[in-house]
Amino acid sequence: MRTLALAFDLGGTELRGALVERGGDVIARVSEQTMAEAGSEAVIGRIIALAGKLLGDHPQAKVIGIGACAPGPLDPKAGIVIGPPTLSGWHNVPMIDILSRQFGLPVRLENDANAAALGEWRYGAGRGSESLVFVTVSTGIGGGVIADGHIYHGRRGLAAEIGHMTITGEGDRCFCGNVGCFEAVASGTALGRRATQLTAPGDGSALRRLSGNGDVSARHVVEAARAGDAAARDLVDAEARWLGIGFTNLLHLYSPEVIVMGGGLSNGFDLLAPGIRATIDERAMQAYRDVPIVPAELGDRAGLVGAASLILWEGEPGTALSMVQDEGADTARTA
């Protein structure tokens, strides 16, 4: 029987659960709406029910613990979800305490971007690297940093808030109140907004045809650019330039071995990559220019398998890593 972890990825809209084995394979997967507005107790009740379903469907599973991820800010060491903007009514919810009492299993908690970084590092596009920066470009921009073989947490687990790195003095105001945040100019939302401003309902543009004359989204821009639409291509080029400016900063600041780009906009990675690379070649200091920028491989399961790895791999948070051994090899373990 394989050793498994229960994994949960608690998002603002979707709650996902899975059984994950040590190599990163997802054995079973369930999901439902988070309905965060019902409050933390109701959502935790739903997590418990999902766990019951997964375990009931796999009665032979040898589950050794629970790895969970949730939106930040959260304190991974204390195991507390502090109060994410996307989970209204959540304030200092002690997730680890609640889940470990319920299941009598070890529980680990990590913020979603860090969990996804861990997933891509251990099982995805960053396999084999010593360090990486994972950037998720979607509604907003988030990130996680792996350095010297573990998640870079910083004080209270708050490092790598890369979406709110100021990179310019221009553009629309960010929801955080500033002008010039990486997220405010380079997120999928920002790309969609630029496309919407560039066009008008009923103007016959490819972008508005794709959007049914509603607001244009980043997805429409990528789709139109892929079909060869010139306006969409220009928008993609401008987007790639903003991403390249931000990525150059990440190279200078973290000096990773690789940058992994995930999130919804990574669907257009092939279109964005040349512009990102050209911007880095123009702006990064020589010694950083050969660092690969690659698309994420795990899609929306990165957070789940990363969270599971908190249980299936020893050592997080903050210590050197060694894989949990198979039970047959347990007696050979030295630590």
Add this chain to the structure above:
Amino acid sequence: MRTLALAFDLGGTELRGALVERGGDVIARVSEQTMAEAGSEAVIGRIIALAGKLLGDHPQAKVIGIGACAPGPLDPKAGIVIGPPTLSGWHNVPMIDILSRQFGLPVRLENDANAAALGEWRYGAGRGSESLVFVTVSTGIGGGVIADGHIYHGRRGLAAEIGHMTITGEGDRCFCGNVGCFEAVASGTALGRRATQLTAPGDGSALRRLSGNGDVSARHVVEAARAGDAAARDLVDAEARWLGIGFTNLLHLYSPEVIVMGGGLSNGFDLLAPGIRATIDERAMQAYRDVPIVPAELGDRAGLVGAASLILWEGEPGTALSMVQDEGADTARTA
């Protein structure tokens, strides 16, 4: 007899040597012009001569190793000075090999900003913290990051190139070729340039009186602001705002327990601090606003004592730290 380290701080203009004891006290200190243009062999000859002088003057010193710092880029693990712009003719100089062969002692090498960060962390303004960001604001802007109890190196030791973090789209072009580098808008050089542009020789301004009608430097601006000159105060306020924007990024990206500001411009820290703090309070996300911003304490000996600590404290680079024990306690060491 106290256990000591020989320390060298190899700068573009000045070469400093010292004998440092474990608590960070400098027992003896020497310096001379680097004369980098004479080439690496001549400079290393001068390092060896300085070491001979320090050791000759202190024949009873129990020196257990040599810690050196030099401008980046350098590879701290391989012990190689790669090719700093301020040391012309230096290309891949194997400092550790050369010095350890010469003296038969362990040698450690670190880049100067990282060494200063280490010095301030172990002996100066960052004592007792788990993590810090050290920022030196002078001709340029450099930095070093301590995270989880050790220097954050990244690939090839190149992390924390914070002077070349893009924070705006405006301002003069940086020597690196970009517009908007933190260094290009917030260094002492940038402040002096703004003051020079604002005034003219013979205009009777306080700034030009201080500069003898030559170009105005950051030091003149600080001096005039301290004397109450309104134009200088405005320049200081604008400088503090740029520093605050950059420091906010550092909070979001590294989440340190403290930011330590050193370099020549830290002479004006008391004048800059209110504007830096106001900018952080305006721009940083709530959870980062209570992080202290403090002036460096060690001045130009930060690099020396930090380099010495590479020898006097075990574990760098990259591992957990424990202080080297007194010789009397050596037998009790478990590792």
